[in-house]
Amino acid sequence: MEPTPDEIDVQMSLRHGGKTTSDALAYIWQVKDTFRDQRENYDMFRMLMFNFKAKRIDQSTLYARLKKLFKEHKNLIIGFNTFLPLGDKIILDGDVEASTSSTARDY
Numbered sequence: 001m002e003p004t005p006d007e008i009d010v011q012m013s014l015r016h017g018g019k020t021t022s023d024a025l026a027y028i029w030q031v032k033d034t035f036r037d038q039r040e041n042y043d044m045f046r047m048l049m050f051n052f053k054a055k056r057i058d059q060s061t062l063y064a065r066l067k068k069l070f071k072e073h074k075n076l077i078i079g080f081n082t083f084l085p086l087g088d089k090i091i092l093d094g095d096v097e098a099s100t101s102s103t104a105r106d107y
Contacts, residue, residue: 019083027079034073044069063090 035042048069052062067090070076074092081089 024083027083030079031076034076041069059088063088066090 031045032042035045045066048057048062048065051057052059057065066080067077070080071093077090077092084090
């Protein structure tokens, strides 16, 4: 199943630094491929992105839930961070860098 235009819009709404639609599509496919044997995780990713776009969850909630969802997939967190505004990032466990902006909190 190809990503929908809404999925692309959500990714692009979080972008910075010249990310393109192709970059967003490649990331969505990376998430889908990572969870090819865990469809419920890919569906959760999509649901989180849709809920964020619809303003049903805020930015810090999105980051925290993605951090939990991607906990075994550091590459997905790093990839997601490339779409975030400058100064925002999901802090990886063991990352000693302090952030002065929005970061994921554990719930």
